[in-house]
């Protein structure tokens with residue numbers, strides 16, 4: 475029999491002491507939803523400094539893809555640390571080449587790719603934006619409302635999921651036009667006969683944006699998350715990506731898939747865009763690729779990526795050997811079972827949540843692919859008015875009972891555990907979740 479998950483109401487005394495010190499010296503810009511103070515983790519479970527044990531449905535925002543401190547990842551890092559920890563991208567080493575070769579093997583395009591190695595999601599997006607401008611000689615871009623692509627000035631110019639992220643930072647990079655993301659639960663445009671919300675958005679770009687406001691031959695690229703992440707775990711309808719690809723081809727526009735959150739096996743395929751059978755020209759990668767060691771990557775079709783001249787773009791840490799060994803081992807583990815597990819556990823979790831939805835009027839919609847699942851809370855099933863305060867109480871309630879979850883969008887709880895999570899922890903986590911939903915619904 476396991477010990478109870480929560481033995482000290484969190485945040486407990488040791489956690490509180492750290493929260494107080496944190497508030498003195500760390501930037502107040504970090505947005506923390508609750509006071510979880512980590513001590514250690516194992517697989518899909520984590521422990522706080524007061525000895526409480528949690529099921530981790532957040533995986534460090536979809537980063538700990540192989541679970542916390544997977545023994546093979548730990549060993550690979552330790553072995554490499556004894557050899558060398560850094561040399562910089564001014565020099566060469568085999569691990570950097572091997573990571574790029576692996577990305578080339580699994581990238582969602584048939585053409586070979588060139589790979590730029592970075593240290594974070596935002597840096598991989600910056601690289602994509604710069605390459606798109608450089609390779610096309612064009613200046614403008616299209617992005618999506620609700621998108622999140624990072625917080626540095628280039629990626630921030632596309633980010634549109636929370637006003638706080640933009641407040642007092644304007645002007646960001648000019649030339650980014652935002653259009654609605656096709657959300658089947660909350661469509662912005664009327665759906666054309668025989669089409670879906672995806673057609674409606676592409677029609678808007680073609681018939682409203684292009685002829686009147688934006689010359690298509692000035693657009694370098696369209697940057698899009700295959701499944702919108704921070705914006706609410708929104709899965710686009712079937713027609714969207716095929717038509718977006720066609721639109722790009724017609725106008726010589728590059729299609730950049732930001733797979734920072736949705737990629738590397740999380741949705742049961744290497745890349746979420748593969749659920750729609752569409753190939754991007756550039757793919758942005760980070761989060762799950764190296765099990766928590768910071769790494770980002772931007773892979774571009776060779777005919778695009780090879781246009782850069784030496785010195786056009788670079789960094790100091792890209793291709794760091796610790797990150798590289800962690801990425802190589804992570805990709806091996808994902809390929810040899812965890813991606814399949816993500817597909818199976820994801821389908822199981824989606825079914826269980828859909829059943830839960832039938833029992834709880836506050837759950838407006840459950841959606842996702844693989845282990846990228848969102849449950850959106852509403853005040854009323856018919857009006858679909860977002861229930862943000864209720865969602866926040868649920869996220870807090872889960873924390874108090876031993877389950878880590880995070881919100882996204884206006885009123886969605888997201889489920890993005892490690893890809894290795896087993897059925898026992900999924901069941902236990904969902905049980906805690908439903909208990910909290912029941913309590914919060916009662917008020």
Ligand SMILES: Cc1ncc(COP(=O)(O)O)c(C=O)c1O
Nearest residue numbers: 594595596622623624703734735
């Ligand atoms: C889709 C997407 N792109 C980019 C980023 C930025 O990544 P990072 O926080 O590593 O800069 C994120 C982070 O959440 C993301 O979800």
